[in-house]
Amino acid sequence: MTQYIVLSAILFTIGCVGVLTRRNAIVVFMCVELMLNACNLALVTFAKQHGNLDGQVAAFFVMVVAAAEVVIGLAIIMTIFRTRRSASVDDASLLKY
Amino acid sequence: MNEFIKPTVEYFELWPLLVVFGVACVGVMLEAFAPRSVRYLAQVLLTVGGLVAALVGVVLIAQDTDVHQDGVARGVLAMSGTIAVDGPTLFIWGLVLLLAIAGTLLFAERHLDGGVSAFAGQAAALPGTEAEREASTKGLDHTEVYPLLMFAVFGMMLFPAANDLLTMFVGLEVLSLPLYLLCGLARRRRLLSQEAALKYFLLGAFSSGFFLYGVALVYGYAGSMQFAAINEAVRNDTGNTALLLVGVGLLSVGLFFKVGAAPFQAWTPDVYQGAPTPVTAFMAAGTKVAAFGALLRLFYVAFGADRWSWQPMMWVIAILTMMVGAVLAITQTDVKRLLAYSSVAHTGFLLTGVLGVQQSSALAEGEISALQAVLFYLATYGFATLGAFAVVSLVRDSGGEATALSRWAGLGKESPVVAGVFAFFLLAMAGIPLTSGFVGKLAVFSVALAAGAWPVVIAAVLASVIAAFLYVRVIKAMYFDEPVGEGPTVAYPSVLTATTIALGAAVTLMLGILPGPLLDLAALAGEFIR
Numbered sequence: 001m002t003q004y005i006v007l008s009a010i011l012f013t014i015g016c017v018g019v020l021t022r023r024n025a026i027v028v029f030m031c032v033e034l035m036l037n038a039c040n041l042a043l044v045t046f047a048k049q050h051g052n053l054d055g056q057v058a059a060f061f062v063m064v065v066a067a068a069e070v071v072i073g074l075a076i077i078m079t080i081f082r083t084r085r086s087a088s089v090d091d092a093s094l095l096k097y
Numbered sequence: 098m099n100e101f102i103k104p105t106v107e108y109f110e111l112w113p114l115l116v117v118f119g120v121a122c123v124g125v126m127l128e129a130f131a132p133r134s135v136r137y138l139a140q141v142l143l144t145v146g147g148l149v150a151a152l153v154g155v156v157l158i159a160q161d162t163d164v165h166q167d168g169v170a171r172g173v174l175a176m177s178g179t180i181a182v183d184g185p186t187l188f189i190w191g192l193v194l195l196l197a198i199a200g201t202l203l204f205a206e207r208h209l210d211g212g213v214s215a216f217a218g219q220a221a222a223l224p225g226t227e228a229e230r231e232a233s234t235k236g237l238d239h240t241e242v243y244p245l246l247m248f249a250v251f252g253m254m255l256f257p258a259a260n261d262l263l264t265m266f267v268g269l270e271v272l273s274l275p276l277y278l279l280c281g282l283a284r285r286r287r288l289l290s291q292e293a294a295l296k297y298f299l300l301g302a303f304s305s306g307f308f309l310y311g312v313a314l315v316y317g318y319a320g321s322m323q324f325a326a327i328n329e330a331v332r333n334d335t336g337n338t339a340l341l342l343v344g345v346g347l348l349s350v351g352l353f354f355k356v357g358a359a360p361f362q363a364w365t366p367d368v369y370q371g372a373p374t375p376v377t378a379f380m381a382a383g384t385k386v387a388a389f390g391a392l393l394r395l396f397y398v399a400f401g402a403d404r405w406s407w408q409p410m411m412w413v414i415a416i417l418t419m420m421v422g423a424v425l426a427i428t429q430t431d432v433k434r435l436l437a438y439s440s441v442a443h444t445g446f447l448l449t450g451v452l453g454v455q456q457s458s459a460l461a462e463g464e465i466s467a468l469q470a471v472l473f474y475l476a477t478y479g480f481a482t483l484g485a486f487a488v489v490s491l492v493r494d495s496g497g498e499a500t501a502l503s504r505w506a507g508l509g510k511e512s513p514v515v516a517g518v519f520a521f522f523l524l525a526m527a528g529i530p531l532t533s534g535f536v537g538k539l540a541v542f543s544v545a546l547a548a549g550a551w552p553v554v555i556a557a558v559l560a561s562v563i564a565a566f567l568y569v570r571v572i573k574a575m576y577f578d579e580p581v582g583e584g585p586t587v588a589y590p591s592v593l594t595a596t597t598i599a600l601g602a603a604v605t606l607m608l609g610i611l612p613g614p615l616l617d618l619a620a621l622a623g624e625f626i627r
Contacts, residue, residue, distance in 0.1 A: 012306075
């Protein structure tokens with residue numbers, strides 16, 4: 001059991017570090033998805049450990065939410081790429097201070 | 098493994114939720130099938146009608162609630178215990194619906210910009226191209242904003258009513274996703290608007306990842322998603338405490354992001370500035386109300402027994418948020434950013450209230466609990482903010498809204514009424530007596546003081562003083578500074594925006610002079626179902 005939790009924590013950390021260091025909006029977004037999947041792994045593991053279904057049901061909900069998030073996220077990244085010809089999060093810097 | 102039990106649906110108690118969701122779905126259908134010429138009117142009527150029907154439902158439910166089995170709270174647990182329709186939920190539902198009706202009126206305003214709304218004619222057309230010019234000469238309009246608004250309202254109602262972690266997460270996402278899109282749909286300054294949407298989306302998705310990992314860890318600790326079961330596990334100290342502490346921390350990151358508390362406030366000014374002003378007005382007011390409802394329920398119901406481990410964290414966050422909001426607001430040169438930092442400071446004041454005494458049984462006659470003080474403050478903050486942003490949408494120059502503070506110099510000569518109303522909202526935010534802000538601040542400070550959080554209250558008073566300087570600076574610019582060049586012009590609004598501003602000003606004044614009825618209502622809302 002513990003191994004799965006450790007794995008999920010590692011995946012979550014990789015995703016987290018990726019969001020903070022990568023510069024391409026698509027890659028940042030993929031790292032967020034990795035974080036959500038790490039959560040799913042933890043949820044399913046805990047469901048197995050506690051012997052109830054709550055965590056597994058939650059994992060399905062998370063998948064649906066992640067899919068909805070992809071639709072909206074890619075739409076936003078697409079519009080900004082079309083206007084700026086760049087998906088780098090560093091270039092979008094008109095709003096500051 | 099557990100047996101499957103057929104859930105019962107409490108249609109009467111869930112009516113406001115169902116009608117809002119239903120209207121949102123009908124709105125999507127209208128976009129698909131109704132001809133373009135009738136869409137605007139149909140969507141506005143449908144949206145306002147749906148919100149009013151939901152509000153009537155809230156009033157009817159509120160008159161009909163019975164005392165719950167626990168003997169303290171009033172209301173019922175619906176949908177197999179996943180949604181709690183209790184007093185605080187109904188108060189927040191009513192508040193969110195009123196703010197949403199006012200927000201819809203701002204969305205529908207077409208008088209300020211020559212017959213078109215504040216939203217992009219065609220969001221897919223690139224800025225500065227032939228396609229965009231064509232869309233604007235044809236007077237195209239994205240009427241999809243109304244169903245998106247309704248979905249966001251649905252999320253705002255589900256989020257504070259959620260009685261388990263999964264429902265809370267779903268509510269959080271349903272609230273956020275439509276708002277990400279709405280932020281990117283401004284008609285003018287589209288690059289800023291799109292950038293705001295990108296920033297809000299990436300940071301929002303990042304923070305909901307933290308929230309979800311917190312959900313997983315707390316579930317691992319308690320073995321259940323239900324708040325009552327989590328509370329039971331915390332009380333009996335079963336399970337691994339490390340899981341609980343890390344889980345609570347991660348859940349707080351997600352919630353503090355949504356309410357805009359430091360150090361997770363960085364998105365607030367960018368998004369508030371870049372988003373179309375009607376969206377900013379609705380989002381600033383509605384999101385904060387909903388997220389504070391959820392935060393209170395999570396910390397009081399699920400982690401109420403573990404108060405001693407989260408309260409120190411909340412102390413630090415509250416002080417930090419107030420100071421960051423008040424100090425950074427002084428350096429701002431844009432009215433929308435300034436209001437954004439002021440809303441960060443208000444988050445700090447609200448968190449001060451969250452630290453107050455929780456149990457109404459521990460209070461003397463006539464005192465209010467922390468929950469009730471925060472609910473009251475949310476009402477005062479919501480209407481003042483909505484009104485202030487509505488005023489911002491009136492002050493314009495040839496490039497659209499003139500949000501630079503330097504352009505506001507001399508507004509008092511140009512339009513005494515608009516400048517006067519804006520000054521009144523600023524005074525309310527500063528907490529001057531005879532405005533709602535004074536009573537709200539008094540309420541949250543006194544509950545925090547009663548709970549012994551005097552260092553936070555001292556910091557709050559200091560932050561209020563710093564913030565007051567800033568509001569007075571804006572008022573001075575409007576009345577005593579000479580206008581630069583042409584000076585600002587004030588567009589004459591249609592009855593829609595005028596109604597919203599009048600509503601905001603009236604509520605702000607009424608709650609300042611006569612706070613009794615709303616305080617009674619908050620007291621009547623009572624406690625959460627535990």
